[in-house]
Amino acid sequence: MMKDLLTKEQKIIKKYFRNDNFLRIFSFLMALAFFISINGVIGYDSEVFHTTEYIENIPLDVVYDEGYVVTGYPEEISATITGTKSNVQAAMNKKDTITATLELPIESEGIKTINLNQMLEFNYSGDVNIKPTIEEIELDVQKKITRELPIQVDYVGSQSISKGYILKQPELSRDTIIVEGGSQEINSIEKVVALVDLNELEDAKTKEEEIEAPIVVYDNKGQVVDVETNFETINITQPFEIATTIVEAEYQFIGKPDNKYISFACQEDQIVECEDNGDIPITTELYGEQDEISKIDKVEYVFDLSGIKDDEAVVTGSAVLPPNVFTTEPTKTIKIKLDKGKSKTIDNVQIRKENLNSIYSVIVEDLDSATISITVTGADSVIDSFDEDDISLYVDLTDIEAAGVYELPILYSTNQYVDVELSDEKVKLNIEEKE
Numbered sequence: 272m273m274k275d276l277l278t279k280e281q282k283i284i285k286k287y288f289r290n291d292n293f294l295r296i297f298s299f300l301m302a303l304a305f306f307i308s309i310n311g312v313i314g315y316d317s318e319v320f321h322t323t324e325y326i327e328n329i330p331l332d333v334v335y336d337e338g339y340v341v342t343g344y345p346e347e348i349s350a351t352i353t354g355t356k357s358n359v360q361a362a363m364n365k366k367d368t369i370t371a372t373l374e375l376p377i378e379s380e381g382i383k384t385i386n387l388n389q390m391l392e393f394n395y396s397g398d399v400n401i402k403p404t405i406e407e408i409e410l411d412v413q414k415k416i417t418r419e420l421p422i423q424v425d426y427v428g429s430q431s432i433s434k435g436y437i438l439k440q441p442e443l444s445r446d447t448i449i450v451e452g453g454s455q456e457i458n459s460i461e462k463v464v465a466l467v468d469l470n471e472l473e474d475a476k477t478k479e480e481e482i483e484a485p486i487v488v489y490d491n492k493g494q495v496v497d498v499e500t501n502f503e504t505i506n507i508t509q510p511f512e513i514a515t516t517i518v519e520a521e522y523q524f525i526g527k528p529d530n531k532y533i534s535f536a537c538q539e540d541q542i543v544e545c546e547d548n549g550d551i552p553i554t555t556e557l558y559g560e561q562d563e564i565s566k567i568d569k570v571e572y573v574f575d576l577s578g579i580k581d582d583e584a585v586v587t588g589s590a591v592l593p594p595n596v597f598t599t600e601p602t603k604t605i606k607i608k609l610d611k612g613k614s615k616t617i618d619n620v621q622i623r624k625e626n627l628n629s630i631y632s633v634i635v636e637d638l639d640s641a642t643i644s645i646t647v648t649g650a651d652s653v654i655d656s657f658d659e660d661d662i663s664l665y666v667d668l669t670d671i672e673a674a675g676v677y678e679l680p681i682l683y684s685t686n687q688y689v690d691v692e693l694s695d696e697k698v699k700l701n702i703e704e705k706e
Contacts, residue, residue, distance in 0.1 A: 323353045325404075326366050329393075335375040340453035343410040344373070348387075354399035362399050369395050371403075375410070380454070383410045413453030420463045422448055422486070422505065428470035437512040441467070444506040450488060452498030460498070461491040465505045478558070482507045514561035519569045520553040520603070522588065524688070526577030528609060533688035534650035535608035539585065542606055555603075559596040567596065572603050582609050610650035618644045620659050622681060622698055627668040634701040643681065643698075649689035661687050666698060674704050 327349040335341050348371055352362050362369070372392045375385070385408050393401045424441050448463055465484040484507050488496045522536055537545035544551055557564045574588035587604045619642040624633050635641045643664065647657055662685040671677065678699045683691055 321354060322356045322359050323351050324359050324363055326350055326352055326363070326369065330370045331373060332370060333373045333375065335377050338415055339377050339380070340413045340415045340456075341375065341377070341410050342413075342453070344408055348391075349404040350393070350401050351404065352399050352401050354397075358398045362395060362397050362401075365395070365397075369393060369401075377412055380412050380414055383412055384408075385410060411453075413455055415451065416454050416457040417449060417451045418457055418460075419447050419449055420460065422446060422463050422465055424467055424484070424507065425464040425487075426467050426469055428468050439510040439512055441510070442508040445502075448486060449501040450498045451500075452496075456496050456498050459490040460496055461489050463488050463500075465507060467507060467509065478513055479508060479510045482509055513558040514564060515556055515558040516564050516567075517554050517556050518567055520555040520590075521569060521571055522553070522603075522605065522688075523571045523573045524576055525573060526575045528576060528579050530611060531582075531609040532612040532648070532650040532653070532690075533607055534610040534652045536605050536688060539604050539606055555590065556599045557592075557596055558599070563593060563596045567593075570598065574605070574607075576607075579609070583607070584609075610652060612648055613651055613654050614646055614648040615654045615657060616644055616646045617657075617659050617662075618642075620645050620662070620664055623663065623665040624700070625665045625667055625669075627671065627702075630705055631668075631671065631674065631702050632705050633668070634703065635698065641698075644694040645683075646692040646694075647687075647689040648692075649687065653687055653689060657687060657689065661685055662691065664693075666700065668700075668702075671702055674702050676701050 328347045329350055331344065331346060331348050333341065333344050350371075352359050354362070370393070372394065373385070373387070373390055374392075375383075375390075377383070386406060387403045387408065388406055391403055395401060422443060422445065424443070426438070443465065450457065450460065450463065464487050466487050467482055467484050483504050485504050486500055486502065488498055488500070490496050524533065527533075535545070537551075538553070541551060555570050557567060557570070571591045572588040573591060574586045576584075576586065579586070583606070585604060585606050587602050589602050590598050590600065592598060621642055627633055645662065645664070647654060647662070649657070662683055664681055664683050666679045666681060668679070676699065678697050680697050681693055681695065683693070685691065
């Protein structure tokens with residue numbers, strides 16, 4: 272009986288599967304079930320097939336009417352990307368190309384609350400859901416205003432400018448500037464300045480400096496106002512009034528060639544005058560701090576003669592100056608002539624006393640030391656005509672502040688290019704107060 276029943280059911284099944292219409296319907300239902308199981312149209316667990324990733328630093332482009340100024344939005348935003356694992360991975364591979372656009376339908380000024388979920392658009396076309404991590408932002412909307420304003424000069428670092436420098440009226444390449452921004456910012460502007468940093472001028476070696484100064488916009492509280500300007504820097508010519516003086520200059524030579532001495536030295540632009548008139552005064556103009564230049568009565572120019580083999584040469588020397596003092600001629604170029612040398616001794620050369628306070632008198636302790644002998648060595652032509660009038664021996668009594676016996680060094684000066692040797696290096700003097 273059971274066997275007959277199964278045989279009957281099998282016959283029925285065989286009958287259905289031999290029917291073309293039944294097979295079509297059965298195949299459709301099986302395909303539909305398979306599609307549902309894969310794509311989750313009905314009753315699947317989304318956590319199994321979907322994933323979420325986090326992306327940051329997405330550039331934000333905010334578009335609005337050019338007649339307004341909008342502030343308060345970030346330049347970049349963060350977002351989540353949700354979708355199937357393969358689609359999310361494809362989006363993450365291109366995350367550096369994803370940008371966001373926010374179009375604002377602005378019609379009036381004020382504080383506006385913007386829903387990013389509703390208004391933000393991401394420029395990615397893949398099958399994923401991109402959602403910003405912040406839902407809302409507040410924007411400050413103001414009408415855009417443009418004004419032309421005058422520029423004034425402000426100085427900073429004024430302590431660094433040398434005391435000898437007096438700032439004169441600067442010359443600006445432009446007198447006005449165009450500023451553009453929101454109505455609140457523009458109306459708050461107190462001044463537009465070209466900022467000159469005097470720290471950059473502390474080593475100025477001319478009487479006029481060219482400066483590229485940044486433009487800064489301030490409100491009445493001294494705060495910087497964030498507005499657009501039609502240029503960011505301005506060229507300024509800053510003149511100075513400088514303390515100046517003209518002092519004597521002298522040449523000092525180092526590295527002298529063996530067995531040769533200088534017989535002639537003259538500035539290149541004065542050679543004819545030197546040859547016609549002999550030695551002429553050498554001077555230079557100093558400028559800088561008044562207190563410093565007032566202490567200087569002579570400037571040395573040092574020339575290095577090392578390596579000179581010819582009897583004539585053109586050489587350049589540099590001025591030796593203290594800090595905060597400058598010269599209009601930091602170098603001098605001269606022509607020199609060299610000759611073989613010889614020596615001469617001159618006896619009984621008087622020693623002068625200089626810079627003694629008028630309340631004192633001076634007596635030489637040892638009369639034998641009132642004069643000394645000197646030996647000079649130089650070029651033949653120089654030594655032949657050299658006599659005691661070409662050299663001055665002296666002691667400097669500037670620092671004497673009380674009566675007493677002092678042993679002081681003997682100093683000398685000469686306008687000839689010779690080496691000098693003294694028979695005595697010091698002299699003993701008795702300083703007495705006048706009655």
